[in-house]
Structures are given as C-alpha cells and as structure tokens.
Amino acid sequence: MPELKERGLTLDTVLPAETRDALRHLELFARKKVEGILHGAHRSRRKGVSTEFDHHKQYMPGDPIKHVDWKASARHERYFVKRYIEDTALNVRLVVDSSASHRQATGGVSAWGQIARIAASLAYLVLRQRDSVGLTLTNAAQCVWTSSSSTQTQLVRVLQALVTAGAKASDALDATLRSLVAREPRRGMVVVLSDLMFDPQETRSAIRALQARGHEVLIFQVRDPNAELFPFNRWMQFDSLEREGVRWRVDTVPLKRYYLEEYRQFMEEWKTWTRKHDVHFVTMRSDEPVETALSKYLALRTGREGKK
C-alpha cells in the first residue's frame, strides 16, 4: 500500500474558525416531521403544545377541555378540539464511511479529510441550533458509535472521534445503515457521508429502510478529482486502497474513455435514484471549500422548503 500524503487532521483543521464563522448564520431544518425528546424548533410528528395550529378534531372524552375551540363548536353545534403542531428537537445521525478508499488524495487533500470537515461542520451546525447529533464511523473493520447529544461537549466528542479515526478497510456502509434502523427508533435525520465507491444496491435498500422508518436521509458524496477526471495518459498501476494486494496494471489511454463513461453513468444512477426516492444528494469534490458547498446546499434546501 503506498504512503499517502494526507494532511494530519486536528481539531483546528477539521473545523477551523473561519468555517465556524461561515456557518454561523446557517440552519439545518428537518424537512419531515421528526420525533425528538426535547422541545425544539422542528416540527414533531406528535401534536402537542405549540403556537402553530394544525387542524380541528372532534372532541373525544379525555381530551383536554382547554383545547376545545368554542367558536367552532358553537358554529357546528358539536365540540371540536384544536390540534397544534408540536415543535421538537432534531436528532441528526452522521454516518461517516471511513473505508480506506477515502484515503485517496489529490493535491494533498484526501477524501477522508473532506468528509471529516463536512461531518464536523454539520455537527457544529446542528449543535448550534440546539439539536442533537450523533456520529457513526463505519468500515468493515470497525464501527464507532457516538451517541446523540445536544450538549456543547458533543461537538468536541464528534471532532475527536473524527480526528482520531482513520480511513481503513473496506466499505460496510450498508450494514451500518441497516443496523441504524433498529438503533434509531425515533425519526430523525441520517446524513451519510461517503465517496460512494462501492456497489450501491445494498446501501440503497438500507436507505430505503431508513426512509420507511421516517428518517430523512441526506447523502454527502465526496469526489476525488483523480477518480472523477481520470487524468492519466500512460500505463498506470492502480493499487487498491481497500483490498490488500489487489492491483490493476492498465494502459489508461484506451481505458480513459470507458472509465469516464462508467463514472458518469454511476453518478447519474445515484442522482436519479436519490431524486426518485426524495433523498437529498449533495456531491462535492475533495478540494472544494466545505463552507461554500454547505452554504449552497442549505440555501437551496431552505429555498425549496420555503416554496413548499
């Protein structure tokens, strides 16, 4: 396995001050109704105490008398109870793919570093709006779970987990997502961060299962420029990062065209699939500034929600 020029991640580099400044005015709201333990800014699936009227419901014995809408009851000569949308705190689970493929670096910037920065930024964003965030680092060798919390110390835990973890072994994202279905019974937001360089079938079905459980799934894909552009024009030996001893020695000149076709098709498949299944798919290059990409996405997300 070749030595990678990966810049060392520290707490400062994974979430620098300028990123924090840039993200200060951004908010991440759940697009769907979620189930939080704490009162928060997000709409809850449960009807409860809130200022936002939802709908009327015919009075049934046991309903609180204080919620009876007397005016409406008088008009229809039946008792109606007012139902309000309950605001609750959002639980965001960051599922970070830490397989070895993320160690691929171009220009000294690895996909893993980018993923760590995105995860850190999202954690910062979520905790800033007093929601809870949890982190799952997953690969075939190990799976690190950091429980969800909305405390300020949670950010430190997340950052530390990101900094100390390394990209290794092969993918196990599908298994992790499947286990998440059981481990996260309450509806929340699952953010998948990965390069997605694996067979997507299992992962997609796991995502579908999460969606079925009411989770909003968000996919952040990090693209390595070399993997995307395939800028080779000679014989190359590709040493697999995920599988020890696996290598391909190929003439990249005739291969390039076919590779790029495959890459484009692969990306298209993901975009189509996510569009079809209402999964936000955010893709960014590993050398792209995180705050810019996130700002764009959150602005876009807010805009869409606004229109709705």
Next chain:
Amino acid sequence: MNFVYPGLLYGLVLGAIPIIVYYLMRFRSQRVAWGADYILERALARRRRKLYWDQIILLALRALVVMALVAAFARPRSRKAVSMATDGEALRIVLIDGSYSMLAGDGARTRNDAAREAVRELVARWGRGEKWSLYVMDSRPRWVVDHADVVDAAHSLAVIDALQVQETAVSLAAGLEAVLQHAAGQRREIFIFADDQAAAWEGLERVTPAADANTRLFWMRPPLADRRNLAVTRLEAGHERVLRGFPFSVYAQVRNFSAETVRDAELTLLVDGARYGAERVSLPPEQSARVRLEVRIDEPGSHLITARLSGDALDFDNAMSAGIDVSDAVSLLVLRDADRSGKFESAAGFLSLAARVLAGGGAREATGPLRVREHTEAQCDVAALAACDAVVLDGGRTVTPELARALRGYVDQGGTLVLAADDTIDLAAWRRHLGKAGLLPAVPARARSEPLGGQTFRRLSASGFDLPALRDFETGAEGDIAQVRFYTWLEFEAADPEAEVLARFTDGAPFAWRRRFERGAVLLLAAGLNSRNNNLLVRETVYPFLLRLFAEAAGAGQYPRRVGRSAPVRYMARGEPPPVAAQFGLEGEEPAPAALVPDTPGTRVEYRPGADRSGPASLLVLRENSRERVWIGVQGERSDSSLTPMPDAYRARMAERFGWTEVGSAGELMEALEADGRGAERYGWVMAAALLFALGELLMGLRFV
C-alpha cells in the same frame, strides 16, 4: 517481389519496437493508490475484450507502420517488373556466347553456369505470347529462335538448356551486330550473356550501335577473379613408330594465355590414365613452351597418353590426349636377286647381324626389335610386300619397271620403301625406273666410290637432326654415330620439293632423304647397308640409330593417332579374321558406329565425322573372336583460351557507345531490369500502405481521446 536494397530488410525487426515499447511502458508503469475500485473494475469488466483487441490492433498497426517504412526504404519491386519494364510488348533477344572460354570460372562454378542461371531466371519471368529470339554464338552462329511466341517458360528453358558450349572461338562483335540488326526499329530488349574476352570482342568499335531509343541492351558478364590460364595446345610422341621397351619422347606444347606470368604449374603425363611423370612449367604471358617427357612402354598395342596441367581459371583446355601405337618390332623385307647370294651382296647380311645384336643374341632374334627377311623371287607383288613394315631395296636387286610399279603400289598402300644405295647399284636403272615411278626423293647424280680404308670417306653427322626421334643421338661431332665411315655414297643433283633430309654427313651432304606420300613413304639412304664399303660391322653403337631410322620410316604408313577436331578418324585393321563391326567413342559421349572399308593390307576402319571436341577417343574394333581398342587423341585448336579481358577504358567507351547495362549476376540483371523499368517500383505503394497504417493507428488513438 524483390528489393533494390534487400539488406535493409533486416530492418524489419524494427517492427518489434512498438511491442518492446509496449512492454517497456507496461513494466515502467506509474503506481497510484486508488480508491475508485468500483468504477475501475466496472470499466475493465465491461470492456475487457474490447480493450484487448484494441491493444492488439493498435500494436499491429504500429508494427506495420514501422515495417512498411523499412520495406519502403528497401525499395520494393514487383516480380512482374521484368514484364512490365516495356509493357510486355518488346521483342526479347537473347545472345548466348557458346565458346569454351565461358567455361572459365572460380572453383566449381563457371561463367557459363552463371550465365545460364541468369537466362533461366530471365526466361522464367516471361509471359505466354511474348516474343523472343535466341542467337547462339558457337562454331555455327545462328538464330535458334527467331521471333517466336513464348509458349511457356519450360519450353523456352528447354531450348536454352539444349545448347552446349563448343570448342570454338567466336566473334561477339559480329554476334552483337547480328542482333542489333534483328528487328531494328522495334521495341527490343537485348540480353547478351558473354564473357569479356578481349579477343572475342575485337572489332566492336566497328559495330554500329542501335540508333533508336526503343532498344535496351543488357550485358550479363559473369565476373572472374582469377584469370590465370595455361593450356596444353599440342601433345605428340617424338617417334612416329614407338617400339616396346625403347624410351621415346613425348612433347607437350603449353601456352600461357593469361596476361600474367604463371610459375611452377605442374604438367602431368598420364599413360593409360595412370600418372607417369610430371614437369614444372613457368611461362610469361602469351608465351609457349615445349615440354619434353621421357616415356617407355613395355606393352605393345594401343596406348593413350594425356598431358594435364594443374588447375587454373579454365579447366577445359588443361588436358590434351594422343594415342600411341607401341610396336613389337620393325620388320624389314630385303629384296635380293636370287643369284646374288653372297653374304654382303645385299643389305640382308648386315641387317640380320644388326637384328641379332639388337635382340641381344642370336637366340633372341625372333623376339628382337628388328626382324629381317629376304625376298629373292623375281616376281614381287604388293601383297607379298605388304606383310612387312618396310621393304629394303639396294644394289643387290635388279630394278625393273615391274619392280618399280610393284614398289609404287606398295608405297601407295602405306608401305615404306628403304632405298639403300650401295656400291653395286645400277644407278641408271634406279633413275630410270624408280624415278619414273616417283619413288626417288632426290635424283642421284652419281655414285662415288672410294677405296675402303682410304683417306676419303664420309661420316654421319651426329647433330642437327630435324627428326625428333633422332635427337636422342645428338652426341656432338665426335659421337658414336660420327665414327661410321662410308667409302661409297651417292651425290644428288636435284631433290623432290616434298622430300626432307633426316640425316646428313658431317660435310652437310644429305645421308637420308624421306619423301612422304599420301600414305606410304620412301627413305633414300645415300650410302649402302651391305657393309662392303663402310665400317658398319664394327660400329655396333650405330645399330640403334638405324633401327630408329627404319622405325620412323616405317611409321609413315600408319594413320595418325592424333587428329584434329572434326577430322576423320581412320585405322587400318590388319590380320585375320577381319573386323565385323567398329565403334567410335569420344570420352563422355555415346559411341557411334564406324565404317569398315576393305583395303590393303587390311580393313580400314573409318569414322568420317570425327569428334566435335577435344579429348581422348577410341575406335573399338570387333572381330569374331576378339576385340581391339585403338586410342586416338582429338586435339582441337586452343583458339578461345585467352582470358585477357577487354581493357576497362575500352569497355567503358563501348558501354557508352552502345548504352548497355553491365551486370554480373542473375540478381543484378533483375535489378537492372527493374531499375530501368517503368512502373516496376512499388515504393509508392508501400509508402501508401505505411501512411494507411499510420492513419489507422491515429484513428485508433483518437478513439481514446
């Protein structure tokens, strides 16, 4: 397809360069850590077969580009170029030198071999229906093929293969003139297959070159590195009649035909095919030498002697053969009148004594080299005389017109008459009868007789013999022969112009005259052999001289065993039973039947056409119960042995004058034809192919961009 520079074709291995580069790049591939395995594997899995074939085709195209470029630089030419050179409409004229100098060569390969190979290669390329002519320069220059259609290559080759090199000199200048006049004005390709012999090309400057531009002239001149050539030009025995057990000389004439001195060439003499002796010969250019070799043969009969020179550029003229008849003895018949019975009243007494001495004693006389009989009958017919080798007539026999006629008949049938003028001679009768019969080589003026033992006498000269057979007795003025004194002798007033003096007295006066006739001969001795007026009886050392003299004289009646080319071959078969058949055979050729002509004193075996080339030959004479082989040497003229080439400057001038293209081999001829041909070269095609391959490679490459 052939190439102007075939050596460049080794460059085809450069076609391996793209493959080598391919593997070099493969093994020098750059390593990169790769995370997008999934995409890479998908691309590879789906396009593996296509990629494989792309690589193969790409490599093949690259190799083909290189190879086509190499082939283009080697300047390819189509095999059809010869036909296309003049669009296949030209008349092909082939001139072949059929003289034996074409047999010169280096080692086993002769110029003729090289020329024939080139002709074969040339003819093999001609197409059916094309016109061609073949002019052969040999002993009978002629058009063998005249404006004929090519039926097929095999047929044309068969015509050419049937031609044989002949033992003759040719004038190639005349041959060139003949072909240049042939079909003048037509589109012609003239191919000359000849050597560069200066003598053969003599007079070339007088030949008018072809004036039209439609004539293309090619001279295939096979190279010759070593031009040293000695030749045996003549081989003969010094004796006309060889006696068994007596040494005789063989003379071989050797000539240096080259332009440089040849040193220490070995001349070997073979007798009946076995090496007998050898001499070393050194000769300056254009000089001849007569080499003498001493031989003694103990077996009577016909023998073959061959002189052979050690190898040089032209082996054909290095050997020459001659046949030799070795006789058991010389038989003399002495004519004597019956009433002259005194011991020394005829030559018989002395000759019998000499025969005994030469035989080594009276008991051996019957087997000695000289056999003497007497004929005392008045009647003397030719048949009776023909049984001996020579008839001796001296003063002991009365000469009559009948005797003279009989003797003339005997001589005309090949007999040898020895006229020994002793003191009893009837000079008037000799002059009248023998002179009338034409049997006197010289007309005796008078017979001079001095007292025996007196101071006036004549002695034989022991020097200045013209006859080679007698030269062995040249011992100086005081030799044994010179000790013989004659007190009676003839003086002559006039000689037959065809007569020759074989021996003289010391004062220069002739002692022995010889006059050859068509078949027989007459030997006239100016002094007698009856021992009455000379000291022959006490000078035994002179007996071998006389024996040799008689043998030479008796040899006149033999048909020669050394004949020229195409000369009739004859042999007189004597004895009983007569021959029933005969064959003539030249070494290496099928024997041919010879004619049997009844004659006197036997049957004449005759092969009139003779041999068409030099070499050992034989007549095989078959009788009812026996067979006899007579060896004959056919000796042709060495007229084409000179290997001196045309001077370079002269050749260059002539090349310019005639516009011929000189080539040295079949390959060069083909190249010259193609170089001179129109549309023969395929350079453009191969370059186009190279460009096509390069374009293909480019397009293949573009697919990947």
